[in-house]
Amino acid sequence: MAEEPSLLDKLDKVAPLAQFDAFPKLPSTYKARSESRGFMTVFVAFMALMLSLNDIGEFIWGWPDYEFSVDRNKSSLLSINVDIVVAMPCNLLSVDLRDAMGDRLFLSGGLRQDGTFFDVGQATALREHSAALSARQAVSQSRKSRGMFAWIFKRNKSLFKPTYNYKEGGTACRISGTLIVKRVTANLHITLLGHGYASYEHVDHKRTYLHLLSRDSRY
Numbered sequence: 001m002a003e004e005p006s007l008l009d010k011l012d013k014v015a016p017l018a019q020f021d022a023f024p025k026l027p028s029t030y031k032a033r034s035e036s037r038g039f040m041t042v043f044v045a046f047m048a049l050m051l052s053l054n055d056i057g058e059f060i061w062g063w064p065d066y067e068f069s070v071d072r073n074k075s076s077l078l079s080i081n082v083d084i085v086v087a088m089p090c091n092l093l094s095v096d097l098r099d100a101m102g103d104r105l106f107l108s109g110g111l112r113q114d115g116t117f118f119d120v121g122q123a124t125a126l127r128e129h130s131a132a133l134s135a136r137q138a139v140s141q142s143r144k145s146r147g148m149f150a151w152i153f154k155r156n157k158s159l160f161k162p163t164y165n166y167k168e169g170g171t172a173c174r175i176s177g178t179l180i181v182k183r184v185t186a187n188l189h190i191t192l193l194g195h196g197y198a199s200y201e202h203v204d205h206k207r208t209y210l211h212l213l214s215r216d217s218r219y
Contacts, residue, residue: 078183083176087118090173099186111177115170
């Protein structure tokens with residue numbers, strides 16, 4: 001015959017919970033369903049989705065914005081970015097700069113020279129793209145900020161993109177790089193060997209100087 005539990009055992013035993021509610025609800029008499037039926041919740045969720053998609057779109061398809069202003073830097077030197085494609089092989093070209101003070105800089109070894117093919121279609125594409133901008137696109141491209149995603153995925157980008165149609169020893173030459181020059185008037189010369197600085201090689205005059213300028217900026 002089983003022994004009956006003592007009084008202390010009965011007091012120590014936890015009574016089973018019939019119902020547990022950590023957050024008591026209001027009685028139904030104090031609640032009323034709104035006429036909007038959750039419209040505001042749906043509207044706020046939709047606007048948040050649209051703003052997120054807009055931010056993602058600006059990050060992926062946004063454009064860099066360039067502005068021109070008065071240079072207040074009093075430094076005697078100036079950095080100039082150059083990116084140009086000339087319709088002649090790199091081994092036939094000589095690059096130099098001469099300023100108003102009479103100083104000359106031999107730049108063939110200071111600028112990057114990549115072999116490529118001269119494609120006039122690049123210039124046509126740039127011109128058509130510029131002419132086809134609508135008012136909406138112009139306003140969109142003028143935005144400086146590319147949103148939260150630009151800050152999250154921020155990375156240092158090179159000033160110069162990889163060479164288009166790179167081909168070592170190609171029939172054209174892409175010349176790119178940064179020049180450190182004086183803040184005076186100067187001319188940048190891209191000539192054939194033997195026509196600028198003295199050279200052991202003299203290239204025939206029957207050459208074309210067709211070129212495509214992709215970048216000419218300073219900082």
